[in-house]
Amino acid sequence: MSDTLCPAPWEHHCINTNGRNRLCCNAVTSETKFLDGFEDYWTSKEVQDVRDQMIKGERPDACVSCWKKEDAGIKSLRQGMTAALQSRGGEWEKFTSNLNYVPKYPIHLDLKLGNYCNLSCRMCSSYSSSSYATEFQRILKDTGIDLGINDYEKYNKQSKWYNDPKFVNTIKSMIDNGLRHLKFTGGEPLMVPSVKKLLDYCIEKNKAKDIELVLITNGTLLNQSWIDLFSHFSDISIIFSIDGTEDIFEYIRHPAKWHVIIDKLNLLKSNNDNKFSSFIAFTYQIYNILETKNMIELARKYNAKLSAIILDTPDYLDVSYAPEKLKQHAKDIIENITPQNQTEKTFLRDCKNAIIRNKHDNEKSKRMIEVSKIKDTYKQQNFNLTEIAKYYG
Numbered sequence: 430m431s432d433t434l435c436p437a438p439w440e441h442h443c444i445n446t447n448g449r450n451r452l453c454c455n456a457v458t459s460e461t462k463f464l465d466g467f468e469d470y471w472t473s474k475e476v477q478d479v480r481d482q483m484i485k486g487e488r489p490d491a492c493v494s495c496w497k498k499e500d501a502g503i504k505s506l507r508q509g510m511t512a513a514l515q516s517r518g519g520e521w522e523k524f525t526s527n528l529n530y531v532p533k534y535p536i537h538l539d540l541k542l543g544n545y546c547n548l549s550c551r552m553c554s555s556y557s558s559s560s561y562a563t564e565f566q567r568i569l570k571d572t573g574i575d576l577g578i579n580d581y582e583k584y585n586k587q588s589k590w591y592n593d594p595k596f597v598n599t600i601k602s603m604i605d606n607g608l609r610h611l612k613f614t615g616g617e618p619l620m621v622p623s624v625k626k627l628l629d630y631c632i633e634k635n636k637a638k639d640i641e642l643v644l645i646t647n648g649t650l651l652n653q654s655w656i657d658l659f660s661h662f663s664d665i666s667i668i669f670s671i672d673g674t675e676d677i678f679e680y681i682r683h684p685a686k687w688h689v690i691i692d693k694l695n696l697l698k699s700n701n702d703n704k705f706s707s708f709i710a711f712t713y714q715i716y717n718i719l720e721t722k723n724m725i726e727l728a729r730k731y732n733a734k735l736s737a738i739i740l741d742t743p744d745y746l747d748v749s750y751a752p753e754k755l756k757q758h759a760k761d762i763i764e765n766i767t768p769q770n771q772t773e774k775t776f777l778r779d780c781k782n783a784i785i786r787n788k789h790d791n792e793k794s795k796r797m798i799e800v801s802k803i804k805d806t807y808k809q810q811n812f813n814l815t816e817i818a819k820y821y822g
Contacts, residue, residue, distance in 0.1 A: 433488055435507040436514050438480045443539040446556055448590035454539055455494040455506045467599050484528055502782040503739055504775055534603045537610040542591040546617040548647050550682045552714050552746050554578045555585050564807055578743055591623050604636050612643040619650040628658055637661040648693040649685055656700050668708040673717040681716050683808045694731045707733035713780055714740040718748045718759045719816055721780050722766055735776050739783040745796040749787035755820040756784050
């Protein structure tokens, strides 16, 4: 059971950008919609079956993303959630002592309020970025080339489901009834008016002081007003999505500028409040396969904890399919870094294990170059100027 148990089906809930239910942000998305009734989903056979399988020591299919990572020696979200609960004195024991108890509402909430985003990152999709969706549709219209991650992306339509009073009222009920952990991700959450409305509600109802706040942001819109608002919460984790430094960062996270990100990191650093914690989430992919040393140095400079998100979709950006000489160069960089703490050890281990999962795939490399150059035209960038281009000659 200890190898399959995860607190998410008992304590956590995620809503994806299209308003569908998920056990967590890594789980297979449910066919059910949040607006169809959260209570019905929370007590459904679909969710209870996952709980029962975990109790029996089985691996639920909904959690396949975590199983794949764990089998490859990469830290999974399940392991992270479990470790976090175990670190809180007595909470793991309390949780495991009564697995038949399911609270009316989860105490951890992960909200992805639509796909509004001001960036069009190369590894993203229309489901998570409105800017990417606009670019995707332009390419489809101009060239007839479908760059979607699945057959349905070109038909994806975002609605403002999160403005529905039923959604707002249900979230308020969770806030009023013991919510302890509130997480906003994107799209870019600082673009969504509902984020501020829910934060204001927490403050007005004197609940913010009891809630841990987590924000995953591209950082470009962070300002002092947001920081002042966040400061009402008991503990604040700002997670910057940064996928490289300088030119590589700008190539991946178009049209963001590196100097803007540095300004935002310095802004947060200047707010030297013990309640604030800085994190950097690094989506490890072929474009930034050689950036591990730079990311370690960046995290050290800004006293941020660094974690690797191992990209496997789209598969042509999966580092394990890169040319073998490029993979060896990446491994050499990793092996020449001396980690200073366990967080850095885990980061480097996960990146190295990601590289060795598969052998080079020539067809995926051809696809990577093809897609890169198509997007170059629309972003006014040039893949041939990147450091990795020489490995694809």
